[in-house]
Amino acid sequence: FVKLQGEAELTGGVDPSGKTTLVGVYEVESGSYEMTVSVLKRKFDIQKGSTITWTGEPTTANLDITAVYKTEAAPIDLVEQQISGEQASTLNQFKQKIPFNTLLKMKGELLKPVITFDITTDEKNNAVSSNVTDIVDQKLSQLRTQESEMNKQVFALLLLNRFVGENPFQSGAGTSGEMLARQSVSKILSQQLNNLASDLIKGVDLNFDLESSEDYSTGNKNTRTDLNVGLSKKLLNDRLKVSVGSNFALEGEARQNESTTNIAGDVTVDYSLSRDGRYMLRAYRKNEYQVALQGQIVETGVGFIITLDYDKFREIFQKSKNNRQKEQKKNKQNQVVEFK
Template identity: 50%
Template structure:
């Protein structure tokens, strides 16, 4: 899955009775950056091993893979870490810090249906670089545990942070190609209790992001607003969203206000295109958020229309906010048709309306 080649050019492992000892044991990534392991493993038997290890790494590339190699989870992952690993091999206690660095670009795909997670067999391969056709896979006898599951008895406590330049993408729908891309700052504490329960506490604040919406041949870009955030308070499924994404539709307001204009002779002034912003607001639980829409005419712009035109448009938008069904109708008209619609959706006073990218 990681598809990263690691080198151990001249490292030694010392065997002293029942102890397997690591003294500055180095693992080099493809750029020569070093992860160092110190400590020992007490081996009473192959089914009874006890670890007392410290792992340190700086600007270390832990993953380098493509969608062709693993479409569910791929990309580049750079990290700095300082952690201790203690206890039984099957249920370790891990404590320390993990910092995700600039240069990271990781993509995950949301599966269309629940699938079996890859088993642990074959995840790590030791390859003789002088003869790549010969290799040995070191695996445990029990391969029934699935990747991503935590064994009972594990106790993990990691402080996880993310550089603002680290990029994460989620392919929401493989069929349509919808995906989300974000960069931001994470300050999280991740724990796994002895019963295997995963807990996350902290905040991920988005600095920059986008949601790429695809419908047939229609492509729309929603920009996620800086300051949007995901707040974790325990169970990651109970995380709270406070995210706003904006799509800009440069369209005339004619069909929006044609029935509100008091003087029909002035309707021509409403055929000027204006940069309306469609806001999609996601709040509440991560797994079942409340989704609300709004349409606004930004105030910090200079328009080639009079103040009276702007006032009438804003008054009409205020009316829409009193009727969620009417607001949603206009929102989806802007997204799909790239124009406003009148009460009769087949009637339009604007030439050249319809779908465009």
């Protein structure tokens, strides 16, 4: 499934013989490509600046499109040969997951595109040790000269969200059988907690999310288990919604400057300015830990939200009017029934 948004100035025509021509460049502003294979679903975001160029025959347009799939993976399996023999503290730095971009590039004719792949480190890696990014970038540059090896790592990221080493059945990325079991149990416990909480307090919605992970940001392995608790309550005929939530560390050492005792870390207040929920005012306070800054960040703000559902642009302005007409018609019908 491909979705594109962009601009173009195209010139088309049909000559006396019936031949159709099309000339111009379509420049992509935004878009996405959704790949679905069995249960596997991956979404690529098409980069701004990608183009489709027509020079005559409509079916022979030239493509220059780049789509990006973002994921986080531990690079240790990718660079295992480059860091063999290093100390455990150095190896642990490569077990920490960092952002990667998987690039899908389409070039050539529209009906016969040439598809190639690439992998780059993400700009968000500024918080990662320069030694780690330098070694990873060197390895990726080497893979660009070996198409088969690059494709192997690309499909490993798409299928497994991790790299594969020389032995594909062995991984040093830290995703052990114990961690897989812990993550599975965490999901089951979260579901059971939510089922129990659904009828625990009438009129109040409770939500639990138990999450287990392995953190290598300090250079040492730190197994963490966190419990996210959320509570929300609707007031004033459901016009006002108050949500309070926080994260509690159940297992693992606290990270540097991390607060673990804040009961109401996140607070959100939503007020519907209209009965249909079309216009909403939101005030929030968000408390979260930033790995890059190694500290707790508190963010507060106010937002104005407009929710629209339309098929044609003009319906944006007609929606409220149509709803009022429907309500007036319904009220008249009710009055007739009561009169009879």
